[in-house]
Structure formats: structure tokens, C-alpha cells
Amino acid sequence: MTFLAIDVGNTRLKWAQYDAPRPGARLLAHGAAFLERIDELAEQEWKSLPAPTAMLGCCVAGEPIRRRVEEQLELWSHLDPSWVVSSAAECGVVNGYDHPGRLGVDRWVAMIGARAHLLAQAPGRPALVVMVGTAVTVDALDETGRFLGGFILPGHGIMLRALESGTAGLRVPTGDVRDFPTNTSDALTSGGTYAIAGAIERMYRNILRRCGVPPVCFLTGGAGWKMAPYLTVDFQLVESLVFDGLLRIAEQRAAERARP
Numbered sequence: 001m002t003f004l005a006i007d008v009g010n011t012r013l014k015w016a017q018y019d020a021p022r023p024g025a026r027l028l029a030h031g032a033a034f035l036e037r038i039d040e041l042a043e044q045e046w047k048s049l050p051a052p053t054a055m056l057g058c059c060v061a062g063e064p065i066r067r068r069v070e071e072q073l074e075l076w077s078h079l080d081p082s083w084v085v086s087s088a089a090e091c092g093v094v095n096g097y098d099h100p101g102r103l104g105v106d107r108w109v110a111m112i113g114a115r116a117h118l119l120a121q122a123p124g125r126p127a128l129v130v131m132v133g134t135a136v137t138v139d140a141l142d143e144t145g146r147f148l149g150g151f152i153l154p155g156h157g158i159m160l161r162a163l164e165s166g167t168a169g170l171r172v173p174t175g176d177v178r179d180f181p182t183n184t185s186d187a188l189t190s191g192g193t194y195a196i197a198g199a200i201e202r203m204y205r206n207i208l209r210r211c212g213v214p215p216v217c218f219l220t221g222g223a224g225w226k227m228a229p230y231l232t233v234d235f236q237l238v239e240s241l242v243f244d245g246l247l248r249i250a251e252q253r254a255a256e257r258a259r260p
Ligand SMILES: Nc1ncnc2c1ncn2[C@@H]1O[C@H](COP(=O)(O)OP(=O)(O)O)[C@@H](O)[C@H]1O
Pocket: 008, 009, 010, 011, 012, 013, 132, 133, 134, 135, 155, 156, 157, 221, 222, 223
């Protein structure tokens, strides 16, 4: 009984194969492909994988991309692709968005993963879930598992491209993060990094004010490691947060199917 988890973002598809559809399952293989390369998965990375018994994914990259991923999944003819959609409540997480279905499903799944980590280590605490990918999301879960709301910011790449295309004088290589940047490259890189760090610190304080208890902060996403050195709040870097959420949802759905 192997399980394939897939997370399709706006830049890359991330996949991981586990020996079972439940949290704590053993990771058998994993990889990532830029969206320009997803049409090669069945011919390349996935070709040598043992056939997964079940698959669950989340996709924020749009319907055409999702269909292209499903074409690759046809490699395993018995497999019935299943995609999570954001809902009003799932796996103990309650969705406080005005229109729950409009919440990015990667955010929803990451929060479900974070909630499981939180319950295992610090029940009774709120959670702050930061995902640094193409965009950056900074989401708040209260101590009962209710999603209170969150920020969306441009990611590092989008910030730099926006500045480059909106100005005459900002076309410079990537710089270093400095407290007091003294050249354009460092000023741009530091500005982007501290904009994200500042949003995280603000949400930390928003949650503390709302809940009266400091949140446990989870950091994930392809560029999460880039932010790690610059955060002033305690955090846990959990690269697998979305996969952990998918495993949790898959376990829950299997239990529901098994119920008489
Ligand atoms: N090896 C890498 N190649 C390209 N981008 C990387 C790499 N490692 C980290 N990144 C950063 O991670 C981002 C993509 O992260 P990811 O979580 O896959 O995004 P998304 O979920 O939006 O597709 C890129 O925008 C880039 O800043």
C-alpha cells in the first residue's frame, strides 16, 4: 500500500511517495520538478517508482496544469487521482475564510499538517504557518484549530522582478542580506527578506494579542530556508508540512470509507 502525495505550486511540483497513507509513514522517494518540466515525469522520475496504490494532491497552479499532471499519472492506469479542495472544516481545522473554497488549497493543507504537529507537541497553543514559495503566506490558527486569517505577500523572485520592471535604475544581481545595506543589490535583497520577516513578526504579535498565548511557528516552502537566518521569532523548519497535511487527510478519508 504505497501512497503518492503531490503539491503543485506556481513554480514547482513537489512529490513524495510513502509506504502508507498516514502521518509518520516511511518516505520511500521524493522529488521536485519545475512546471516547465512536468510533462517528463512519467518518462523520467516516476518511471522507476513502484506503482502507488493511492494518490492525493493539492494544486494551486490552475486547471490546465492539474490536467497535465493527471496525464503523467496515467502511467499507473489503476490510479484514481484525487485532489484536495479547501472546505469549511477538515481534520480538526476550521476554515475562517469569508469564502472557504477560495482559500489556496496549499495553505489549507499546510495548516492541517501544522495542526497535527502542534497537537503532538504543544496542544493548547495557537500556530503561525509560514510558507515561502512563489508567493509567501503567513497564516494564523488559534488554539482550537480555527484558521483566523492570513497574509499573502510576493515571494523573493516576484518582489525583485516587480522592482526591476517598475523602475529604470534597478537592474542588479542578487545581493546579501544586511542590516544597513550600502549598495543597490544588498538593499533589494535585504528589503525583500525583511519585508517577509516583518510580516511574520507582525502576525506573531497579532496572534499573541488575539489568543493571549504565543503561537508555535512553522516555516515551510522551497525558499523557507532562505528566511530561517533572519527570523526573530522561534520557529520550526518543516519542509514536509504540505505532505504531512496530505497524509493526515488521506488517513482521515480512509477511516471514513472504512466506517460501516
Ligand atoms: N533549487 C531551487 N531552484 C529554484 N528555486 C528554488 C530552489 N530552492 C529554493 N528555491 C526557491 O523556492 C521557490 C519555489 O518554492 P516552491 O515551494 O517550490 O514554490 P511553489 O510552491 O510556489 O511552486 C522559488 O521561487 C525559489 O525562490
